[in-house]
Amino acid sequence: MMEQAQSASNIISLAEHLGTRISDHVPETPNKLSEDMIKCMSAIYCKLSDPPLTHNNLSSPNSSLSSMSAFSPPEQCDIWSPGFRNNSSFDIRLDNPFLIEGVKEFSGPYSTMVEVPWIYRDGKKLGDVENLLQNFRSLICRLEEVDLRKLKHEEKLAFWINIHNALVMHAFLVHGIPQNNVKRLFLLLRAAYNVGGHTCSADTIQSSILGCRMSRPGQWIRILLSSNHSDPAVRVYTPKGIIHELEAAKEEYIRATFGVRRDQKILLPKIVESYTKDSGLCAAGVLEMIQKTLPDTVRKCLEQCQLGKSRKTIEWIPHNFTFRYLISKELVK
Template sequence: MPCSSRSSNSCRMQLEHDVRRLEQLLEEERYMRSVLENALEHAAVKLSDLSLLPNEAQELLSHILTLETTITRLEEEFVSLHFQLIQERNERRLAEYRLKQVPLEALPLCSHPQPKIIDTTDPLSDTLVVQQEAATKLPRQVAVIGLSNQPNLLSEEIVRCMRNIFLSLAGSCKSASVSDIMPQQSTPSPTGNYSISPFWSSSEPPAISSSHVESPQVDLQCHSDLLASENSFDPYKSRDKLSWADIGNYGFVNELSWMSTGKEQLEFAAEALGQFRLLVEQLGRVNPIHLDGEERLAFWINIYNALMMHAYLAYGVPRGDMKLFSLMQKAAYTVGGHSFSASCIEYVILKMKLPIHRSQMSLLLALQKLKVSDEQKKSSIMKPEPLAAFALSCGMYSSPAVKIYTARNVREELESAQRDFMRASVGVSKKGKLLIPKLLHFFARGVVDDANLPAWVTHFLPPRQAAFVEHCVSQRRQRFLVSRAFGVLPFENHFRYLFFPDKLPC
């Protein structure tokens, strides 16, 4: 072999060796970077991986992890203390006002029943159910001490108490203050409970108007008994949607889309706020790890709903998803020695999916990783329960109604919540198009494809409504030759709460 040829082969072998060595070094660098990123993000890192790092890097990581743990704990304590401070400040302001401005004999500005202490020694007693006699009356008082060993009963009382506070703030001084502040006339709901609805504007027309009669697609005369009159209550009224005459259990909800936290209105809730504080304090002695699957699910749904309402009282109503996300991070309860924020409960403890039907909120959650300790994760439910989407209310117009969930019947109650929400929110446009809320469309993606969604929806409607929807969908498909015969209503994020009563009529 010529000398030049041997030299060329030698150089080539050397270059190949150098390339392999550099590739190996590059792979090692990539691997080390991955280990460092996982360590810094608190992901699972094996001890064998850490041993590959230089001693200085291992020591630095140890210090960083220690500092991160300390900072997280201090942040949780700060948020909890800040939340308690606001609560105590509001209660002190109430107490000072009552002592300085109002004689004890004249404290009630409206007629209220005398407080009554109810015996709760029997854990199965039905006497803990607090009936809201009217939106203008304060709720009767219940014994609130000693419920920490009955976590589910405690969570039920917490959400019940906060619901009654909201109703008191909305309806207590309706004759004096609401009419002065709100230009629109308030109207009673079908149950006679006081309903304040300033957000129904001209952009949301009545269910049936003269324009509907001109539409050739929907024959109103043949279906007049199915469709609502102009003044009927529709909890999810929207443009172009025809309202049902019968909306099922949502016909019995209390609606609250405005409230005042001024001194006069807070007077009516002062006593209930003191009771509420005693209930919340007992959460610190609850260990949710000891709850079984049904108990844990019902417990956290109730706590989430109460916490969101409490957050609105403490921080005010946020404008937009960005501020709502900030509020959900700040608002937290101490449960079993750990601080659980509203966002932590919804997306970690209850394992709800990112709300892609609310793009801004979904983006914020994706960008900002929720800080949750391993101990906190032990309190989460074992597997996701998609039906919780119809139980969790963040106080928005498109949110489902709030009701109290029990450990014994939580699965049946969630199925009922889905059916009730669909019956109240699904409708048909004046042109015969099926209309479904964005929340329902987001949920349905994990159940059925768009082509079969109308048929799936009809299974949850009463027979005659289902037949009407099927007829409208069939007509649209024949007329326009399209498979998607429905429209999606946007998620409306202005403030509004719907509250179910403790017991529904049979």
């Protein structure tokens, strides 16, 4: 990946023809660079989506069907919503926690997410996005010159999350999508960028930079750094709003994946359980966290049916390791 990036160094821009560089006119910070990388790679993924995106790149034609098995528990017919009672059509949609084309009041921003279930990697398709790829390679080259020493904590946090996500997406594009967890781990160790003169792999960013050194937000960050069917959406993180953006990402994800069975057992993905354990939340704290993310009508019903019950009322649905990216709508405008 580093070698491929070198080809961009010979590109002569219009500004350079005129005797100046683009950077002389457009101030660029490390954070702006990382944001541009996520935006560019998200645009590439949308154009390489298999099947192709439709409806002005807002959703894929099979989004609701391909999401249907994301967290499917065995008692599919017993799933219900306390806010919508026994509406049979909504019962079915609750089996699709990522309500890409579902009820917007319930799923929130996830109802407008772009779904990329697979990506084309053949020569013709890659040729169609060559301009975007050239742009991305030039962004990688500029990573070598960034100086992170003067950045504040929030700036570093947003920078590294964006860089990590762009790096993993780029690795899948170059090396292909791993078919098992061993190959996935190998790819995280292998994929790396030169950042300010230091070689940083995806694994290093996860474990040494974002994981071990972070306090409470860091525990949620670990959940945001994957590419599986059960994972949250990709979005841009900014230094000014990073703490709020992480909290919003957590709440939107829980809201979109929440379900309730007829026996009043709450259904949530297992990665949320990992977060609650790392955060040291008690049973009451877990329920309070869930309730904060839900619409008022659903929250009130949940409070009534869960009153006095313990954490055992939550069923943690196993993680689905199938490849799938959800991309925040603002990244593909």
